[in-house]
Amino acid sequence: MTAVGIDAIEVWTGKLKLDLAETFAPQKGDDPEKYTKGLGLFASSFPDAYEDIVTMGANAAHRLMERKGLEPDDVGRIDVATESAFDNSKPVSTYVAGCLEQVYEGDFHHANKGERKFACIAGTQSLDDAVNWILAGRNRGRGALVIATDTALYARGDAGEATQGAGAVAMYITEDPSVVELSTEQGYGSADETDFLKPNQQFPSVDGKRSVQVYLSRMREALADFESVAGATHPDDYEFIPFHTPFPGMVRKAAVLGYRHMIRNTDVEEELADEIGRQPRRENFDDDAAFEDAIREHMDDLKETDAYREWYADTIEPTLDVSREVGNWYTGSVHVARMSALMHAAGSDTDLAGKKLLLGSYGSGAQAEIHEETVQPGYEDAVEAANIDEQIAARYDLSWSEYEQVHDRHNHEKRVELEPFTQPDGEFVFDGWGPMNERKYTYAE
Ligand code: CAA
Numbered sequence: 001m002t003a004v005g006i007d008a009i010e011v012w013t014g015k016l017k018l019d020l021a022e023t024f025a026p027q028k029g030d031d032p033e034k035y036t037k038g039l040g041l042f043a044s045s046f047p048d049a050y051e052d053i054v055t056m057g058a059n060a061a062h063r064l065m066e067r068k069g070l071e072p073d074d075v076g077r078i079d080v081a082t083e084s085a086f087d088n089s090k091p092v093s094t095y096v097a098g099c100l101e102q103v104y105e106g107d108f109h110h111a112n113k114g115e116r117k118f119a120c121i122a123g124t125q126s127l128d129d130a131v132n133w134i135l136a137g138r139n140r141g142r143g144a145l146v147i148a149t150d151t152a153l154y155a156r157g158d159a160g161e162a163t164q165g166a167g168a169v170a171m172y173i174t175e176d177p178s179v180v181e182l183s184t185e186q187g188y189g190s191a192d193e194t195d196f197l198k199p200n201q202q203f204p205s206v207d208g209k210r211s212v213q214v215y216l217s218r219m220r221e222a223l224a225d226f227e228s229v230a231g232a233t234h235p236d237d238y239e240f241i242p243f244h245t246p247f248p249g250m251v252r253k254a255a256v257l258g259y260r261h262m263i264r265n266t267d268v269e270e271e272l273a274d275e276i277g278r279q280p281r282r283e284n285f286d287d288d289a290a291f292e293d294a295i296r297e298h299m300d301d302l303k304e305t306d307a308y309r310e311w312y313a314d315t316i317e318p319t320l321d322v323s324r325e326v327g328n329w330y331t332g333s334v335h336v337a338r339m340s341a342l343m344h345a346a347g348s349d350t351d352l353a354g355k356k357l358l359l360g361s362y363g364s365g366a367q368a369e370i371h372e373e374t375v376q377p378g379y380e381d382a383v384e385a386a387n388i389d390e391q392i393a394a395r396y397d398l399s400w401s402e403y404e405q406v407h408d409r410h411n412h413e414k415r416v417e418l419e420p421f422t423q424p425d426g427e428f429v430f431d432g433w434g435p436m437n438e439r440k441y442t443y444a445e
Helices: 020-028 032-039 053-068 092-101 122-135 159-163 208-230 248-263 267-276 288-303 306-326 330-346 379-384 388-394 400-409
Strands: 004-013 016-019 043-046 075-081 112-116 143-152 165-175 180-190 356-363 367-375 427-433 439-444
Touching: 004 053, 004 122, 004 330, 004 379, 004 388, 016 020, 020 032, 020 159, 020 400, 032 159, 032 248, 043 306, 043 400, 053 075, 053 092, 053 143, 053 165, 053 427, 053 439, 075 092, 075 122, 092 112, 092 143, 092 439, 112 122, 122 143, 122 165, 122 180, 122 330, 122 356, 122 367, 143 330, 165 330, 180 208, 208 248, 208 356, 208 367, 248 267, 248 288, 248 306, 267 288, 267 306, 288 306, 306 330, 306 388, 330 356, 330 367, 330 379, 330 388
Parallel strands: 043 165, 075 112, 075 143
Antiparallel strands: 004 165, 004 180, 016 043, 143 165, 180 367, 356 367, 427 439
């Protein structure tokens, strides 16, 4: 079968930064370690006054096209995944195409454009759509541009305020890809849930504690469903496991559950049996409550074993490096986690070509999806060209009162003027409003 997957990835972070330990925690009267250790986050990215989901998505796509030497004629499809859209009819992908047409000779009139919505999992769904389009032979030799872009803002004072973020990931999907090939096997866990939603409102209504439980339940279902088509998984099968990362502490919870599931009835469970016993089995308990207590106790012990700690340090920790610095990018988050792992491997001696990743995507509402990816030879070139570390380091560090102004600036219910904190340099910028209340963009040299 034809190999189809991601040929190039570019990441674009919002230009501003809110430091959680230095700036956020003191204002909330909290111990900074609640954020740095508990949630596992150091900072959030925010868009400057001239940035939004269109500029960040178009800028990521532009960098990608320049690096790959692509012209509009090479792109047969532009799909944008976002949960921060500002228009219920005209998709963000049309604005992105309009931006790109300002800097290329050709146009994207031939390209199918759309917008995907299912909370954070929409980025992966758009990726799947692109892969399926190519596998179906409908791409006429062209590739697909998939852009996940969000300004993940919460209402001021919401518990989610510490997990905000803003940025975009652009991916180019082709046959014979240079970065990763996607498996056709997938697993789903999907249910009608009201853990996190935005019923025609910009800032989410969130049941934070419940959202954590729903994430874990759907992810567990998706793993079981994946195994029903791909066979049993084992921790040693995967070099990295990038998860959707609203905050690294969430992934810490998902990882131990996944590990417990993967080692059940394996050599690893046997090897750990002397130290912590075998995993509790439901048939040995009178009721669910007693079984669940035993599971919780077992997982507390499992987390402390050397086997688990080493696996976590090698397989999970490297996926979190970027997320810790930028916060939640919703649709882009799992793609940031993959990028973070690939950058980590490219910067060390790990020979990753041919090795496998297991991607765990999640969207509230709620759905999880799991698929495998095979890293392609030459992936290092693709990730080394990305300058995400430089972008992170170059962000303007906001004071608390500046943060308050930035939050207001990006609140759709307010029209707040704000002097930018940074200077645009060879990028698309928001340029005011048109006669039909449309947003206008220009390329700033
Ligand atoms: N030192 C070290 N750790 C500390 C600490 C300290 N001083 N103080 C607190 N902690 C730990 C807590 O023990 C907790 O860790 P555990 O969960 O492992 O026990 C962690 O820090 C967070 O503390 P709280 O639970 O008290 O934090 P909170 O209630 O203020 O907020 C939250 C947590 C409810 C998840 C909130 O961040 C939130 O609502 N986030 C938005 C929703 C979200 O991201 N949900 C995730 C699943 S849904 C999803 O993934 C979709 C999506 O993108 C939104």
